[in-house]
Amino acid sequence: MARATRRLSRQSVRSALSRAGGLPARVVRRLRAAAHPRPPELELTPGPRPFVRALGMVAVTLLGAWLGLLIVGSVHKPVGPMDTTMTLRPSFTGGTKINVAPLGALELDTHHGPLRLDVDVTRLDPDRAGYLVENPERFGELQDMVASDVESGTRDLALRSFVAVVAGATALGLAVYRRPRRALLAGGMALAVLAASGATAATTWNPKAILEPRFSGLLAGAPSLVGDARRIVTDFDVYQQELARLVTNMSKLYNAASTLPTYQPDPNTTRVLHVSDIHLNPAAWLIIESLVEQYEIDVIVDTGDTMDHGTAAENPFLDPASELGAPFVWVRGNHDSRTTQKYLEDMENVHVLDDGEPLEIAGLRLAGMGDPHFTPDRRVQIEDESEQVVAGRRLAAALRTSKVLGKPVDIAVGHNPTLVEQVDGEVPLALAGHSHNRKQRVLGKGTFMMIEGSTGGGGLRAVEQDVPERVSASVLYLDDETGRLQAWDEITLGGLGTTTAEVSRHLPPDVEPGSSPSSDEPAGSPAPTGSPSPTEVPSPTGTGEPGEEDDDNRAAPARRETPTPVPTG
Structure with missing residues (x-):
């Protein structure tokens, strides 16, 4: 019915037009519009231009690829006895960055491109290091082993990066566009x-x-601290061979400390491990931990210069100090800052000595004074020792106060020997470091002062020296009732490039040879029998000569000495 009505309407319009003899075009259009009504048109928002859509796709692709690399793009790969983490990172310049915590990093312009290779050296694995030492024939293969590990790690990193960037870009593309085709395009x-x-x-x-x-x-300041550190890489053909040798020697040092003969003292003896001047050498923690276990150490005393620059960036290096198997007592050296001291004060099982405040630990009472000087590199040189004297006198006054209160101190601790000399007559025993040269002497009023060498083998300085600096530590045996020193063992390990290790026993001046080190009597039972000291641990490769030692590094203490046997059981 409606259709017929519309048909009649159109016919009537045509008839009217024909009768009228024609109308203006504008009127005709209006009549046609009325005869043929159209549904209302929807107004659509104009879509983005093609280049905007392309730019958005590129942004989604790059962001997704970066997130993929960040989340799952790392490879943890052992390189020789070292654990490393390899990662690709977006970069405008490319290249390679090797991070060696806590020293800092070195960057190499190995390549150009939008990706940089990051290699983090995390730790030395003691098990793999021990295996190398137990199988000395593998030392010659270490360089090829390292090269093979690096090649394998690079292949694994390439494969993992492929999966990471494709998965990351595809996942983000699907989340943004919600269309599989666009997500696959992003991948x-x-x-x-x-x-x-x-x-x-x-x-x-x-x-x-x-x-x-x-x-x-920290490596940026290495030349000011140890001279020209770039000498390490001026001849790469030599250095790539020495690199494996450095790793080998670190492994041997750890193994030597693990197998040193131990002493079985009287039960009424407190054992103190004296270390000093570690200077950021991570191998020192392994050596200390091994000595603590082998000698059943009651307390560790570190006479400072654990750091090099004393910056906050170095602080994570100190983390092992709380897990060495014995309480760690520390005093500030001239390379340690107040920042260093604050970090240690907040650690568990670590005790900081300063301002002469006494500390009772392991049956002993200790007091110390932090070094008044702070000389983080060679540009800061202080020749005047007057501040050391003033600080030492403050420590001596604190010791006298403790004595008046009926709590006499057994051991005074400081870094600089000049500071420690000021406590002469106030304590029976004083410990110091700083000189990297082990010495002992009786001061004018009877205090026995022991200066330890460098337990870090001089730290970064060891890289430049033609003659390697020895790694030094001492085990002190004190009577647990009187707190008096009964005997001590000097432990000396060959530095970089050598593999010797020796331990020798010594008696303080007030203990006559032939008496038991843990006895209060000047004479008594003969010394235990066994192999005479020093006891040497032979080099697995024969690179070190037993007994080779500078007189400066082995200054004889003012004491009588016994050819102490050190039982090897």
Whole structure:
């Protein structure tokens, strides 16, 4: 019915037009519009331009690829006895960055491109290091082993990075566009970017970049601290061979400390491990931990210079101090800052000595004074020792106060021997470091002062020296009732490039040879029998000569000495 009505309406309009002889066009259009009504049109928002859509896709692709690398793009790979973490990171310049905590990092212009290779050296694995020492024939293969591990790690990193960037870009594309086709497009673009980056790195690879490293962090100040640290890499053909040798020697030092013969003293003896001047050498923690276990140490006393610059960036290096198996007592050295001291004060099982405040631990009473000087590098030189004298006198006054209160101190502790000399006559025993030269002497009023060498083998300084600095530590045996020193063992390990180790027993001046080190009597039972000291641990490779030692590093103390046997059981 309606259709017929519309048909009649159109016919009537035509008839009217024909009768009228024609109308203006504007009127005709209006009549036609009325005869043919159209549904209302929807107004759509204009879509984004093509280049905007393309830019958004690129942004999603790059962001997704970066998130993929960040979350799952790392490879944990052992390189020789070292544990490392390898990662690809977005970069405008490319290159390689090697992070060596806590020293800082060095950067190499190995390649160009949008990706940088980050290598984090995390720790020395004692099990793998011990295996190398137990199988000395593997030392010659270490360089090839390291090269093979690096090659394997690079392959694993490439495969993992491929999966990471494709998965990351695809997942983010799906989350943003909610269309599988666009998500797959994002994943494909990410793969293309990774392939192009790899091709760019391969074509711009520069193996000579090792000759021009850029130091950052603490390593940036290395020349001011130890001279020209770039000497390490001026001849890469030599250095790549020495690199494996350095790792080998660290392994041997750890093993030597693990197998040193121990002493079985009288039960009424407190054992104190005296260490000093570690200077950021991570191998020192392994050696200390091994000595604590072997000698059943009651307390560790560190006479300072554990750090090099005393910066907050170095603080994580101190973390092992709380887990050495014995309480760790520390006094500030001239390379340690107040920041260093505050970090240690907040650690468990660590005790800081300063301002002469007495500390009772392991049946002993100790007091110390932090070094008044702070000389973080060679540019800061202080020749005037007057501040050391003033600080030492403050410590002596605190010791006298403790004595008046009926709590006499057994051991005074400081870093600089000049400071420690001021407590002469106030305590029976005083410990110091600083000189990297082990010495003992009786002061004018009877105090026995023991200066320890460097337990870190001089730290970074050892890299430059033609003659390696020895690693030194001492085990002190004190009567647990009187707190008096009965005997001590000097433990000396060969530094970088050598593999010797020896331990020798000594008696203080007030204990006559032939008496038991843990006896209060000047004479008594003969010394135990066994192999005469010093006892040497032979080098697995024969690179070190037993008995080779500078007189400066082995200054004889003012005491009588016994050819102490050190039982090997």
